[in-house]
Amino acid sequence: MPQSSREIVTRCLKFDCPERIPRDLWLLPWAEIHEPETVRLLRKEFSSDFATSDYFYPPSKRVKGDPYKAGQFTDEWGCVFRNIQDGIIGEVRDPIIKDISDWKSVTPPYEQLPESTSAAYDKIKRFYDSTDKFVMSNCCPRPWERYQFLRGTESALMDVMIPDEGFKDLIGAIHDFYLKEMEFWAKSEVDALLFMDDWGSQNQLLIHPDIWREQFKPLYREYCDLAHAEGKFVFMHSDGYITDIFEDLIEIGVDAINSQLFCMDIAELGRRFKGRITFWGEIDRQHVLPSPDPEVGRKAVHQVIRHLYDPSGGLIAQFEFGPGAKPDTALAVTREWLSQGYGIDADGTD
Amino acid sequence: MNNLLTQIAFCIEKGKADLNSPYPPVLKGENGASELTKEAIDSGISADQILKQGLMPGMNRIGERFSKGEAFIPDLLMSARAMNAAMEHLQPHFDSGDIQHRGTLILGTVAGDLHEIGKNVVRMVLEGDGWKVLDLGVDVTVERFSETLRDNPDSIIGMSALLTTTMGTMEQSVNQIKQQSPQTQIYVGGAPLTQEFSDKIGADGFFPDPHSFAKHLAAQT
Numbered sequence: 001m002p003q004s005s006r007e008i009v010t011r012c013l014k015f016d017c018p019e020r021i022p023r024d025l026w027l028l029p030w031a032e033i034h035e036p037e038t039v040r041l042l043r044k045e046f047s048s049d050f051a052t053s054d055y056f057y058p059p060s061k062r063v064k065g066d067p068y069k070a071g072q073f074t075d076e077w078g079c080v081f082r083n084i085q086d087g088i089i090g091e092v093r094d095p096i097i098k099d100i101s102d103w104k105s106v107t108p109p110y111e112q113l114p115e116s117t118s119a120a121y122d123k124i125k126r127f128y129d130s131t132d133k134f135v136m137s138n139c140c141p142r143p144w145e146r147y148q149f150l151r152g153t154e155s156a157l158m159d160v161m162i163p164d165e166g167f168k169d170l171i172g173a174i175h176d177f178y179l180k181e182m183e184f185w186a187k188s189e190v191d192a193l194l195f196m197d198d199w200g201s202q203n204q205l206l207i208h209p210d211i212w213r214e215q216f217k218p219l220y221r222e223y224c225d226l227a228h229a230e231g232k233f234v235f236m237h238s239d240g241y242i243t244d245i246f247e248d249l250i251e252i253g254v255d256a257i258n259s260q261l262f263c264m265d266i267a268e269l270g271r272r273f274k275g276r277i278t279f280w281g282e283i284d285r286q287h288v289l290p291s292p293d294p295e296v297g298r299k300a301v302h303q304v305i306r307h308l309y310d311p312s313g314g315l316i317a318q319f320e321f322g323p324g325a326k327p328d329t330a331l332a333v334t335r336e337w338l339s340q341g342y343g344i345d346a347d348g349t350d
Numbered sequence: 351m352n353n354l355l356t357q358i359a360f361c362i363e364k365g366k367a368d369l370n371s372p373y374p375p376v377l378k379g380e381n382g383a384s385e386l387t388k389e390a391i392d393s394g395i396s397a398d399q400i401l402k403q404g405l406m407p408g409m410n411r412i413g414e415r416f417s418k419g420e421a422f423i424p425d426l427l428m429s430a431r432a433m434n435a436a437m438e439h440l441q442p443h444f445d446s447g448d449i450q451h452r453g454t455l456i457l458g459t460v461a462g463d464l465h466e467i468g469k470n471v472v473r474m475v476l477e478g479d480g481w482k483v484l485d486l487g488v489d490v491t492v493e494r495f496s497e498t499l500r501d502n503p504d505s506i507i508g509m510s511a512l513l514t515t516t517m518g519t520m521e522q523s524v525n526q527i528k529q530q531s532p533q534t535q536i537y538v539g540g541a542p543l544t545q546e547f548s549d550k551i552g553a554d555g556f557f558p559d560p561h562s563f564a565k566h567l568a569a570q571t
Contacts, residue, residue: 162372286541
């Protein structure tokens with residue numbers, strides 16, 4: 001009997017020999033707007049093994065506008081985004097905490113969390129029971145990104161250097177809220193919890209690894225402990241060059257990491273970390289997917305397989321079809337994954 | 351070198367802006383770049399000497415460490431803050447013509463793109479290296495680049511893009527400005543960019559970090 005999507009992903013995460021490489025496809029609203037036919041083909045050919053729970057928090061009164069529409073959007077924390085392109089999210093241009101000493105004026109959106117969890121859990125369970133896919137929580141804590149939204153990126157990067165001047169207070173307030181969110185989802189019927197923060201620039205960490213370990217690793221460790229205590233897997237997304245913290249992510253218990261593999265030395269990642277964490281994609285969004293040459297996409301798939309695949313698991317065929325990606329190359333990537341997805345010998349050539 | 355100038359360079363490299371700055375903790379309670387620069391001016395050291403032997407070596411050292419991967423963006427930002435604190439005392443000397451900028455750089459993130467941290471770091475490093483930077487901000491149209499170039503005809507241009515979708519806009523902007531003003535040097539930067547892309551669109555160069563850009567420009571002046 002063929003393994004279900006849920007079983008395939010679970011076996012992959014446990015290094016327990018899934019019958020094929022699990023698949024995951026990310027589609028930004030941009031893709032639906034600009035490339036509907038490609039989206040249709042991608043969905044048809046590259047059916048994802050993942051689903052996100054359909055439970056949403058009640059709408060916040062603070063939210064105004066649509067995050068994916070050009071114009072202005074206010075989120076549930078009161079951060080105001082400016083967007084000039086439909087289909088992607090915008091940028092905070094005017095952070096609400098101008099002076100870090102005003103950190104207490106931040107009110108995390110606790111009102112969104114369900115007062116009575118039983119109805120919410122029933123809905124989440126109904127969804128879980130209705131699918132054989134691997135179900136992710138519908139929340140994504142991002143303490144560092146939230147801090148930047150509230151303070152602005154430049155101020156945030158300087159605050160982290162003088163943590164006793166307010167940084168610890170504000171990041172603590174943010175983290176407390178996210179812990180509540182994680183607690184709610186950890187007790188629900190989902191397979192995995194997700195969190196994210198972009199930690200890399202193109203070729204190094206945004207901040208010194210020691211500062212990351214001191215200020216942020218403990219937060220993520222708490223998310224992982226909380227999820228694991230309830231038997232959930234932990235997935236993390238982090239853009240940029242993050243080789244220097246891979247070992248830490250493994251240590252705190254991240255089960256799967258979505259990162260920009262192609263910003264890093266993929267062979268080195270394979271040598272050091274294969275078999276110890278699951279690589280949740282990806283295929284390069286900066287050069288490979290925007291290339292008009294589908295062969296570039298096929299070679300990228302081979303490169304990932306060659307360095308990161310192991311028959312026992314630890315690799316998910318994931319990529320994002322978003323702004324700049326070329327339809328033919330994206331389709332070539334999916335078809336290459338499909339043709340390589342079963343019984344791969346890991347000697348694929350670059 | 352004068353001891354005061356050495357101390358200014360040290361404060362800038364370490365990001366010590368002024369007496370009240372809590373950063374770096376090891377220098378808490380000590381004078382920073384601001385007080386030391388004022389002291390240097392009061393003691394009769396020329397503004398030009400303070401710039402070239404105090405501010406610029408400090409920013410160069412942190413830039414060098416950043417390009418080697420030994421320092422990180424927050425280190426650069428703290429150094430830039432210290433440099434700005436010192437620069438406040440030097441500004442009147444720029445205004446009066448006592449000291450000259452190396453030249454003028456028109457800087458901006460191209461139209462359709464709202465990202466600016468990379469651009470801002472370039473601005474800070476180049477200001478610390480003696481350049482006058484006209485920062486046009488983000489989402490800058492080619493018309494705005496051109497207008498600013500018209501008003502500052504001997505300037506060079508720096509364009510930034512983070513999104514792959516705005517790399518096309520960058521190409522159009524470079525082409526249009528080069529048609530109007532072929533002698534104007536245009537440099538490009540941003541996470542998804544490469545030297546190959548720079549060559550393809552007819553720009554004069556790509557630099558992966560602000561320090562190598564500053565070194566290249568310094569070699570030309």
